[in-house]
Amino acid sequence: MRSEEIRETFLRYFEERDHVRRPSASLVPSVHDPSVLLTTAGMQPLKPYFLGEEEPPSPRLTTCQRCFRTTDIEEVGNTARHLTFFEMLGNFSFGDYFKHDAIRFGWELSTEGFGFDPDQIWVTVFEGDDELGLGPDTEAIEIWREIGVPEERIVRLPRAENWWQAGPTGPAGPCSEMYLDRGERFGRSEDLPGDDTERFLEYWNHVFMTYELHEDGSLTDLPSRNIDTGLGLERMAAIKQDVPSVYETDLFRPLVELAEELSGRSYGDDGKGTRAMRIIADHTRGTANLIADGVVPSNEDRGYILRRIMRRAIQQGRVLGLEPPYLGRFAERVIEDMGGVYPHLVEHRDTILRWVSDEEESFGRTLARGT
Numbered sequence: 001m002r003s004e005e006i007r008e009t010f011l012r013y014f015e016e017r018d019h020v021r022r023p024s025a026s027l028v029p030s031v032h033d034p035s036v037l038l039t040t041a042g043m044q045p046l047k048p049y050f051l052g053e054e055e056p057p058s059p060r061l062t063t064c065q066r067c068f069r070t071t072d073i074e075e076v077g078n079t080a081r082h083l084t085f086f087e088m089l090g091n092f093s094f095g096d097y098f099k100h101d102a103i104r105f106g107w108e109l110s111t112e113g114f115g116f117d118p119d120q121i122w123v124t125v126f127e128g129d130d131e132l133g134l135g136p137d138t139e140a141i142e143i144w145r146e147i148g149v150p151e152e153r154i155v156r157l158p159r160a161e162n163w164w165q166a167g168p169t170g171p172a173g174p175c176s177e178m179y180l181d182r183g184e185r186f187g188r189s190e191d192l193p194g195d196d197t198e199r200f201l202e203y204w205n206h207v208f209m210t211y212e213l214h215e216d217g218s219l220t221d222l223p224s225r226n227i228d229t230g231l232g233l234e235r236m237a238a239i240k241q242d243v244p245s246v247y248e249t250d251l252f253r254p255l256v257e258l259a260e261e262l263s264g265r266s267y268g269d270d271g272k273g274t275r276a277m278r279i280i281a282d283h284t285r286g287t288a289n290l291i292a293d294g295v296v297p298s299n300e301d302r303g304y305i306l307r308r309i310m311r312r313a314i315q316q317g318r319v320l321g322l323e324p325p326y327l328g329r330f331a332e333r334v335i336e337d338m339g340g341v342y343p344h345l346v347e348h349r350d351t352i353l354r355w356v357s358d359e360e361e362s363f364g365r366t367l368a369r370g371t
């Protein structure tokens with residue numbers, strides 16, 4: 001299943017269930033939302049609807065949102081699935097359906113749409129938290145039981161795993177994650193979801209968005225009970241394309257191939273080279289998308305995030321022994337690959353390439369002086 005088919009399967013499934021499909025919003029959050037520098041989840045642009053500040057265009061929406069997270073930036077390249085830039089598929093309900101339908105949709109699409117074997121699906125649920133003053137999510141546990149998930153595959157996890165909040169304040173709630181058990185050839189018999197192993201791959205998070213979290217840590221009820229889900233496109237592509245890492249999916253292959261072509265080395269040959277190719281692929285996707293959304297490299301805030309990923313990509317090009325300039329070649333390939341789904345990348349092609357070339361030139365001078 002190509003990534004394009006995964007996007008379509010998801011979005012069409014929810015359209016057929018009365019959700020309105022909306023395009024990805026910008027990676028730059030609205031000026032009214034200072035809680036994050038960049039869009040970190042599909043729900044971010046929809047916050048005013050969850051908070052009851054604005055009327056949603058429909059009580060049910062579905063999107064494929066481009067997201068950027070810096071939390072794991074140092075892990076990118078070292079593992080099979082950490083990324084900074086990624087696409088998140090989601091279905092959202094604003095005071096319309098709640099846990100019952102959300103969980104049923106998640107189950108049906110996983111088993112019928114994506115063809116997962118029900119025996120390989122595990123789920124996690126919120127076990128409660130004293131500080132938040134909340135007990136276990138017995139309602140979600142009961143719904144998973146009704147669906148037929150056996151008791152041992154309903155794993156209760158603490159706030160650190162099964163609670164979602166969008167930044168330090170804002171809409172929040174307990175969540176329930178779906179995992180695919182890839183079997184013991186990927187791990188040990190005692191592995192469990194939540195342990196961050198290769199055996200259990202988390203692919204879909206369901207947030208039961210019920211509260212607003214305030215600066216003093218207190219919770220108040222939102223005007224309505226809502227649903228926010230997130231399914232990582234890249235992870236689903238790795239599962240459906242049966243490859244060991246996201247970098248071997250059709251979303252990353254063209255970039256990895258370009259790195260192979262320019263360096264004359266092969267992905268997977270040696271640890272350093274593989275890591276470099278992964279970092280270049282992830283960071284150049286982020287670079288092109290951030291610039292297309294109006295971010296420019298600078299020394300503060302989101303401009304600094306952009307500068308940091310550009311410079312990390314440039315440094316990794318050196319590790320591969322690439323002849324500069326090369327960052328523009330990767331950015332061009334991102335535009336080529338993603339431009340069909342996100343035409344604004346094509347519209348901003350010249351701007352993207354200009355910033356990339358300027359940064360590579362100035363950072364190249366810094367590197368030359370330094371060495």
Ligand code: SER
Nearest residue numbers: 041205207228229230
């Ligand atoms: N907001 C949740 C997440 O990012 C579900 O979309 O996991």
